[in-house]
Amino acid sequence: MTIGIDLGGTNIAAGLVDETGNILCAIKRATDTHRGRDAIVADMCDMCMELVDEAQKRGLPRPGAVGVGVPCLVDKDMALVHKAANLGTGWDKVPLKRLMEDVTGLKVWIDNDGNLAGLAEHTVGALKGVDNGLLLTLGTGIGGGFILNGKLFRGTYGLAPEVGHMVIGKNFYDCNCGKNGCFETFASATGLIRYAEKQVREGMHPTSSLHRAADMGQLNAHTIFEAAKVADPLGVEAVDRLTTYLAVGIVNLINLIDPEVIALGGGVAHAGDFLLDQVKRKVSDNLFAKGFPTARFELARTGNDAGIIGAAMLGRMMKEAMTA
Amino acid sequence: MTIGIDLGGTNIAAGLVDETGNILCAIKRATDTHRGRDAIVADMCDMCMELVDEAQKRGLPRPGAVGVGVPCLVDKDMALVHKAANLGTGWDKVPLKRLMEDVTGLKVWIDNDGNLAGLAEHTVGALKGVDNGLLLTLGTGIGGGFILNGKLFRGTYGLAPEVGHMVIGKNFYDCNCGKNGCFETFASATGLIRYAEKQVREGMHPTSSLHRAADMGQLNAHTIFEAAKVADPLGVEAVDRLTTYLAVGIVNLINLIDPEVIALGGGVAHAGDFLLDQVKRKVSDNLFAKGFPTARFELARTGNDAGIIGAAMLGRMMKEAMTA
Numbered sequence: 093m094t095i096g097i098d099l100g101g102t103n104i105a106a107g108l109v110d111e112t113g114n115i116l117c118a119i120k121r122a123t124d125t126h127r128g129r130d131a132i133v134a135d136m137c138d139m140c141m142e143l144v145d146e147a148q149k150r151g152l153p154r155p156g157a158v159g160v161g162v163p164c165l166v167d168k169d170m171a172l173v174h175k176a177a178n179l180g181t182g183w184d185k186v187p188l189k190r191l192m193e194d195v196t197g198l199k200v201w202i203d204n205d206g207n208l209a210g211l212a213e214h215t216v217g218a219l220k221g222v223d224n225g226l227l228l229t230l231g232t233g234i235g236g237g238f239i240l241n242g243k244l245f246r247g248t249y250g251l252a253p254e255v256g257h258m259v260i261g262k263n264f265y266d267c268n269c270g271k272n273g274c275f276e277t278f279a280s281a282t283g284l285i286r287y288a289e290k291q292v293r294e295g296m297h298p299t300s301s302l303h304r305a306a307d308m309g310q311l312n313a314h315t316i317f318e319a320a321k322v323a324d325p326l327g328v329e330a331v332d333r334l335t336t337y338l339a340v341g342i343v344n345l346i347n348l349i350d351p352e353v354i355a356l357g358g359g360v361a362h363a364g365d366f367l368l369d370q371v372k373r374k375v376s377d378n379l380f381a382k383g384f385p386t387a388r389f390e391l392a393r394t395g396n397d398a399g400i401i402g403a404a405m406l407g408r409m410m411k412e413a414m415t416a
Numbered sequence: 417m418t419i420g421i422d423l424g425g426t427n428i429a430a431g432l433v434d435e436t437g438n439i440l441c442a443i444k445r446a447t448d449t450h451r452g453r454d455a456i457v458a459d460m461c462d463m464c465m466e467l468v469d470e471a472q473k474r475g476l477p478r479p480g481a482v483g484v485g486v487p488c489l490v491d492k493d494m495a496l497v498h499k500a501a502n503l504g505t506g507w508d509k510v511p512l513k514r515l516m517e518d519v520t521g522l523k524v525w526i527d528n529d530g531n532l533a534g535l536a537e538h539t540v541g542a543l544k545g546v547d548n549g550l551l552l553t554l555g556t557g558i559g560g561g562f563i564l565n566g567k568l569f570r571g572t573y574g575l576a577p578e579v580g581h582m583v584i585g586k587n588f589y590d591c592n593c594g595k596n597g598c599f600e601t602f603a604s605a606t607g608l609i610r611y612a613e614k615q616v617r618e619g620m621h622p623t624s625s626l627h628r629a630a631d632m633g634q635l636n637a638h639t640i641f642e643a644a645k646v647a648d649p650l651g652v653e654a655v656d657r658l659t660t661y662l663a664v665g666i667v668n669l670i671n672l673i674d675p676e677v678i679a680l681g682g683g684v685a686h687a688g689d690f691l692l693d694q695v696k697r698k699v700s701d702n703l704f705a706k707g708f709p710t711a712r713f714e715l716a717r718t719g720n721d722a723g724i725i726g727a728a729m730l731g732r733m734m735k736e737a738m739t740a
Contacts, residue, residue, distance in 0.1 A: 165708065174705075174708070175705070185707075224571060224572045238672075240564055240565070241564070241565055241569075243565075245565075246674070247548060247673055247674020247675070248547070248548045248674050248711070249705075249710065250674070251670075251710075252672060252673050252674035253672045254671040254672070254704050255671070255672060257671050257704045258668045258671055259664050259667070260584065260585075261584075261585060261586060262586060271702060273584075344668075346575075347575075347576075347578040347579070347581045348562075348577045348578070348579060348672065349577070350570070350571020350573055350574070350575040351571070351572055378595060380575075380578050380581045380593055381575045381578070383498070384489065384573055386573065386575075
């Protein structure tokens with residue numbers, strides 16, 4: 093039994109997870125980032141103790157470890173949290189592992205949420221049984237988790253993969269990271285919305301239903317994809333641009349890593365086969381190694397549970413490595 | 417004792433290599449691609465037999481296996497050669513392993529020359545002892561070899577890494593592969609020369625010594641770097657452009673793979689510290705994970721021997737895996 097915690101900008105979700113990746117019990121609190129770091133850390137510790145009690149009540153084994161997924165960089169020892177822009181202030185070089193271990197008395201390990209979503213997909217989702225597989229989470233930004241040689245790949249210093257910041261071209265706006273042309277500025281929900289907003293602002297496709305959606309403050313990834321599905325010209329153009337650049341980024345990853353499976357998750361992937369069909373065609377047209385077998389595409393399967401499951405799998409894996 | 421063969425567009429180089437990566441004896445023949453595939457394969461077999469005889473004459477152990485490096489795609493079984501544009505005609509889906517085994521009676525394995533240069537650096541060069549390291553060969557194109565988790569990484573189907581075809585921007589000419597914006601069109605010797613040629617053609621920097629070099633047919637990577645070193649304006653501009661895009665590609669690789677060492681080889685790397693200093697500065701300015709430890713840079717050390725050494729290490733590694 094392991095506790096998995098998914099610390100997001102909006103909610104903290106935590107759960108008891110068994111060894112096969114089933115969530116047996118889940119709880120949730122609002123992150124309320126304005127409260128500051130200490131209150132958030134205290135809440136996570138509190139939720140751990142609540143889940144320890146819950147395990148006891150249900151006659152389940154006492155949780156042996158805690159995994160925590162965070163939306164930011166984590167050092168190679170899975171101890172230090174860094175650059176957590178979405179969590180408010182006070183998150184620079186925070187020894188989150190030690191802070192939580194001191195309070196809970198449980199062993200705690202931290203990792204980036206993209207990595208943990210990859211681990212969740214490798215345990216129970218679209219990357220199960222896959223030796224080399226990539227998860228791309230297409231949301232506000234683009235996160236990723238790489239499974240290489242059958243294991244989660246974290247790089248030398250724990251910083252891989254920051255796939256959203258791979259530069260693939262020139263864009264009309266700069267990335268939050270300060271560079272121009274990052275993958276996530278083209279192919280995330282944010283990239284899609286920013287482009288549609290620009291086209292609306294410039295009066296393009298005046299018959300498009302998205303002008304009205306923009307007036308009502310409803311220009312989002314869902315409305316843009318729905319517009320594209322009914323051949324609305326601005327919707328079609330915006331989605332076409334997203335899938336073109338998504339394919340550029342994916343072909344780069346195929347050229348570099350040659351994975352067996354690429355799984356797509358996050359809000360943009362809710363568009364399902366409508367997205368996949370375009371991406372598959374554009375990737376296929378641009379492969380370098382034509383005539384060879386190549387990666388197959390899947391939709392991610394763990395959805396909102398990815399964070400809890402992946403975090404618990406990390407805790408379990410590290411605990412086992414320690415006792416081995 | 418293993419035989420390593422480096423099949424290039426100009427020469428076939430072969431050598432007897434001991435278990436620590438020392439070349440004990442090397443021989444060379446012109447490739448003469450116009451002769452066609454069969455003559456080239458026959459030459460490689462002939463060179464194997466010559467090296468077997470040479471080992472006997474010198475009282476060395478009989479070579480146990482042959483590795484062959486080729487400038488093209490190789491399948492996952494290290495048997496089939498594909499898309500060898502630089503070797504003339506007749507190189508589509510060639511079962512080179514079987515063809516050479518039938519004639520020589522020796523076990524033969526094939527791999528891409530970028531991978532094998534990476535393996536050579538990992539055995540005796542700049543990536544020795546490194547768990548995650550990348551070799552980039554900056555020559556006519558950009559080749560690469562990735563060492564991940566202490567081993568040569570070939571991907572799922574043997575096609576990784578085609579690092580030269582990572583799209584990083586928009587360029588003024590298309591890549592041979594049919595796409596626009598490939599890393600190698602910016603940061604290879606070819607990319608450097610094409611840009612300088614364009615600037616000469618357009619009459620830019622009329623005082624530059626490179627106009628005269630172009631008239632004399634001497635506009636090459638060496639003359640452009642030498643011009644930059646003495647502050648020739650066109651030389652400076654062309655090298656600045658190369659190092660800017662080289663840094664973009666390298667930062668992408670750091671974001672994705674977070675390697676411990678990046679080794680630079682090939683003709684462009686002959687510029688040595690003059691190149692490295694610019695690249696290090698531009699990479700450092702564009703890192704996503706500032707304040708964390710990051711990859712260090714090295715010049716590749718195996719030079720022209722990389723092909724023979726890497727090929728021999730492949731043969732040795734596969735032979736050991738077979739008998740294990």
